Amino acid sequence: MERNMFALETRNVVKAYGTGTSVTKAVDGVTIGVRSGEFVALVGPSGSGKTTLLAMLAGLLKPTDGELMIDGQELGQMSEAQRTAFRRQKIGFTFQANNLVPYLTALENVELMLRLNGRLDKAGKARARDLLERLGLGDKLNNLPRQLSGGQQQRVAIARALIHDPAVVLADEPTASLDTERAFQVVETFAAMIREQNRAGIMVTHDLRMVQYVDRVLQMRDGKMAREITDRDEIFAMASTGLHDAPVAVELPRPAPQLVLEPVVVR
């Protein structure tokens, strides 16, 4: 079946705000599909509906219309409690800011995701430790978030978003608070992990330079899917236009130092 090809799929999904004559369609009939192991960027000008779409994909917002399937389950039919359970089991999430619990160490923040799922056992603890080590945080396991840089905090969030074997990983502006060098490192690592662990990854970003690490770019405008770019050259061309939809090309910085990602057996 075509349905089963995608870890995540929407059909003509709509989110409308307001009533009567003042209805705004923040998301207006979007149809997308993302496969496991595929990393997709969601771009578009401010107000084009990226965050609203992401919120629906995460089961945080109910679509006004359309269908929304994740891992073979229709989100629109679920109750609030069911969607909450679904989020903690099937979805990994990173946010722009306030990603981590400030009183928990890096390791505890990652373990939290397993704890919420009632799955924090010895093996889980070992995997959390492993994941953080592979994200270059082996010597920061017991640091509190405030003892970590912005980039390190985002990596902890990435580890938390991956630790519970989610079907889909959603990232809302993961580089918003990072400097250029760290931003490239974080997204590169993120992309590598998503492919290696075979998750479906969606990253909302306004920083077009970040699209060089994705397999596909979905560009939104006025709530609609305006353009889909799969061609590598086109993606690189877009990445070289720099931040936002700036018309001037900027020079891409040298590739960030490669993180050594050793192969790992998942589960």
Place this chain on the structure above:
Amino acid sequence: MFQDTKEEFYDLTVVGISDGRQYNLQPSVMVPFRTWDELRPQGGQSAPNAELVANLVAVRVAEGSDLAAMADRIESQVADVEVVDRVTAYEATPGYSAQQSTLDTQRYFALLIGILVIGGFFQILTLQKVAQIGMLKAIGASNFVVGTAAIVQIIAVTVIGVALGAAFTLALSLGFPPTVPIVFSPAAISAAILSLLLIGPIGGLVSVRYSLKVEPLTALGLAQ
């Protein structure tokens, strides 16, 4: 000297000092009945007060006596006397009930203010954590988990706070001069500690409710 009053001085020999004897929070002196009759104001010429009188006579009866029969006998043999039990007697002390109700009002208001202050304190802590609570809900923490965490933390903070407060109060009370008429009875202390332990969670209920209402959408900056 003013009006009909004239100050007079008497020499009394102190034979001993008793503990905790006060009348209307004033220090009091115990003297033999006859001595009291000599010392007490005798009134002016207009109101000769020759008769030996007392406001109150405490009677200690032997263990196992028939109190009602005793009261009847006293009332029948002594003129103008009313026999009452001990509690009725001191509650009838001038100003006693007025003062007691003032103290009670203060006590209840202190508890009420405690609920408001502690509740406000927890509310501020909760408001500071809205982003964090929103994030936790977005990654799938249920309202049950969030609510339980809030309640457990409120109880823990209250218990620690009351323990510190009780220790501090105890230390303070040891430094009280003996003239301060406060007695710390175990019953009163337990009642105070218990009601303080209760008002923490009661004051915190509002913030528990508030944390349940935080929308997970705040994690995306999209709360409605």
